[in-house]
Amino acid sequence: MPTLNSASCPAPASNSLLQGVLWDMDGTLLDTEPYWMAAEGELVAEFGGSWSDDDALALVGNALPDSALVLQRAGVKLSEREIIDRLTTRVMEGINQHIEWRPGALELLEELHQAGIVCGLVTMSESAMATQILARLPKKYFAFQVTGDQVSNGKPHPEPYLVGLKKLAELVPDLDVTRVVGLEDSFPGISSAAAAGLKAVLIPHIAAVPESANWHLVESLTQVNVETLCTLTGIGAS
Template sequence: MTWPDAVLWDMDGTLIDSERAWLDAAGELAARAGVTLHRGDLDRLVGASMATTARVLQEAGIAGDAAAIVDDLTARVQRGLAEHLVFRPGALALAAEVAAAGIPQAIVSMSNRVIVDHVVAAAPVALASVAGDDVVHGKPHPEAYLTAAAQLGVEIERCVVLEDSATGLAAGVASGAVVIAVPLYLPVDASAAAAEWDDLAGRTLADLQQLAPPAAVRTP
């Protein structure tokens, strides 16, 4: 049997280089409100669910209910990605090789559905997807990854997860998947991950296959 059974991609900061778009959008929202976001505030936004993002911004002094803050941020990021969507170096080449091998793939993101659908449409390979507004519990809860595995009809333990953030790594590890850390904007503690890569450039399906699944779910 082919290993892995599926590859699950975090989106922001892993498949695409969009964390900056989110941070810039948050900065614009703060500036409009006359609020200064400090480095600690911005660091808390990386990999966060939309609910957590809204709470961080409210705690920083941005007025308004969470739904309004999320809608504003989403609209700003959507406009930014419509003008400038950048895939991380090596991401599309790896996704294409995985697709050519007949292995299903999915985006598992905390961004809202409208943004995820934009990225899915722009990607040159077929990607299923789970968005932040598809689940009750955001990362670091494993629900999104478990949902993606169920959607693809595979066991989560036979999936490889690619993640850039501490929050996402925690979600992937808690789900039972084999997790690869590919940090971008912030360093992460990858001690619970199966591997840590500096980036995706030059990475191949063979690199994924070298990370064996847990013994309990290996095929004899």
């Protein structure tokens, strides 16, 4: 079971209305979507198929097995495992050349860290990739990670965030899901967070996401801090 390291992760803050924040990775924490889209296009082209920007945008936020199935239908004659490995390798090559954190992400992580609010990662990327990316952060901001290869049902199913809440409950006494925020950039992701009962906050990026009463919208993480997260989501409102 994941545990907090007091030297690198904050202890739960008993005086905070906000009890935890669960973060998506691709497109929310850092900008990997162009790498994924390029990798998909290259793979389809290798097998003589065509792949449009709209095709790529339709996969943003999807579970990797679901994306692999779409690519197979587009003519990629590889197994699901082979497709996932090829895509992940190509994306990591791009990240190793240049990593771009989303605007405001590092600043918000640091503020949450200083406030003692536990953060967890909930991503459809696989564990090996997520671990490499988190190692690039200036501090160990995340107490745990939930990855696509650790769940049976990927986003938009609520399972990834339900697993995240279970891990968070091991670290935060008397956890109240209505005091936990989920940060997402895609329709599958925000749907997953909302379905799990979190206060879901959408920070749109590449793919369009419809408005909904099930989530809250901010244009950029540069507009967000602990106080505004509580105000936006109604955490602590009487």
